[in-house]
């Protein structure tokens with residue numbers, strides 16, 4: 001196959017990034033639950049333990065708080081750990097080390113240390129795993145100065161942003177939507193990085209800006225394609241990083257389209273949509289708005305088990321189509 | 333069961349293991365019935381999953397039935413338990429109906445969690461099961477809290493917290509055991525050690541050889557039992573319940589057992605050998621062991637065993653039918669139960 005067209009799944013892209021990083025830098029190693037012979041709960045580490053050995057692909061006991069802390073300690077003292085939480089929901093158990101330690105250590109010590117740790121979080125609903133295995137908690141961590149928080153939406157970005165995260169001297173938290181793991185897309189060979197803190201315009205348009213994160217990027221693109229036939233021309237901005245957030249790309253887009261719809265899976269209130277909306281409202285783009293800003297987020301409920309309820313909890317393509325159409329047609 | 337040999341059975345009990353002296357033949361036959369019910373429930377759920385009738389995932393306790401039944405045997409109806417992701421057996425042992433469990437797996441309003449929880453959150457609060465848990469070790473402090481309620485409210489309830497070997501490396505385990513010990517709470521910690529936390533063996537995950545050794549650090553008795561022998565488990569549980577009710581504080585029971593199936597539906601079993609699995613299935617199956625004992629001691633005959641199997645098969649078939657025929661929740665009810673409804 002033509003190298004330029006090489007396709008990998010999102011999970012394979014992450015695995016390749018970790019292998020490249022381990023080849024390039026002796027200090028890089030992996031820690032997490034069942035990432036060795038099991039290959040990770042979502043087969044992201046796969047056979048890396050066979051290639052790099054158990055000294056560099058370390059199965060931890062079921063100890064998220066301790067494990068996250070060990071990764072922080074190793075990072076501060078010269079190593080480059082990549083710590084996998086088996087599900088992003090278990091960030092709640094590691095929160096102390098993430099929020100009180102990793103995020104603040106450099107600051108509290110007056111710049112004497114850096115914390116080059118990477119933590120990976122399989123996130124999101126859609127797998128029937130119910131309330132404790134389906135959450136989208138990225139905004140929680142996005143609220144903490146000292147952390148960087150990213151949500152790659154494509155295999156290409158998953159690899160490039162992970163490599164950027166590993167090279168980054170500060171703690172980087174990566175939220176990977178579980179339903180994206182099987183998504184295929186073009187992934188270049190070898191080492192490359194995609195910058196943290198830079199949004200990407202996935203589709204250009206004149207009538208409406210949709211700012212989306214993670215799995216909602218593809219859903220927004222599907223909605224945009226569906227509305228093309230109705231003569232509605234949508235711009236889709238993939239936010240990619242929620243801290244530090246790329247306000248300028250969003251502001252510039254809204255100045256062009258005069259309408260903003262934010263789409264994200266996490267619970268709607270007090271989330272990314274509120275931040276993006278406020279950012280636009282506070283900016284020069286405010287004067288360009290032709291309609292109220294609209295947010296489409298998750299329902300104000302834990303994720304239910306029943307599959308129909310589960311789907312109804314998070315925005316789906318028809319919901320995005322309806323909201324976008326209403327916005328452009330001035331229904332609201 | 334034919335009643336003719338009952339007197340003889342009772343007379344000859346003196347030299348038999350604990351449960352045969354403590355419980356009536358009817359009660360013991362009911363234990364076998366429940367063990368079959370757990371096994372067939374999980375086989376039924378697995379089949380429904382394979383046929384695409386159930387979504388999500390599930391963690392089967394096939395091979396661990398004696399542990400669930402033995403621990404729950406001495407519990408009173410209003411005693412309480414907290415359970416785990418591998419909790420179907422605990423739920424049935426504490427008295428749940430398989431029909432409502434199936435309904436939960438099918439996501440129906442008649443299910444124990446009204447379709448909101450699924451396998452991993454199965455509960456039966458009315459029968460004292462405060463719930464399975466998606467978080468490893470999540471139920472352990474909750475059990476200690478329930479025991480604190482029991483002490484403060486003087487209800488006399490004993491609380492059992494089930495968890496796996498993997499849970500013993502979470503901070504919650506250690507914090508909870510310490511508090512239970514300093515406050516002498518009526519709680520029993522039951523570690524069902526099936527050798528692995530997902531793919532990680534206890535030898536690789538845990539610094540002590542036996543989880544029961546952890547008890548010493550919290551000044552409570554640590555007891556090891558063969559979790560596949562119903563009588564052994566029930567005897568240890570009986571003593572721990574007596575101790576708890578007498579206000580003497582908690583006990584840690586390590587019930588050594590084995591899960592026949594993979595961790596969940598996505599397990600390729602690459603961390604253990606086929607020989608190991610087959611050995612446990614062929615030589616230490618808890619139902620086979622108990623059934624054989626019951627028959628050898630004259631508590632049941634082949635006809636009686638067949639009657640139990642037939643009854644269980646019917647309960648399972650009826651349960652699945654009930655689940656299929658039950659209504660699914662309306663989308664409009666999505667936000668029910670997030671908060672307590674106010675009148």
Ligand SMILES: Cc1ncc(C[n+]2csc(CCOP(=O)(O)OP(=O)(O)O)c2C)c(N)n1
Pocket residue numbers: 033062064086090093391417418466467468469495496497498499500526528529530595
């Ligand atoms: C806090 C937390 N960490 C990790 C997991 C993922 N997980 C679910 S079950 C399990 C293994 C648990 O092992 P053990 O406690 O021995 O119970 P078993 O599955 O063997 O019954 C893991 C790692 C989880 N659900 N919760």
Ligand SMILES: [Mg+2]
Pocket residue numbers: 496497498524525526527528529530
């Ligand atoms: Mg285990």
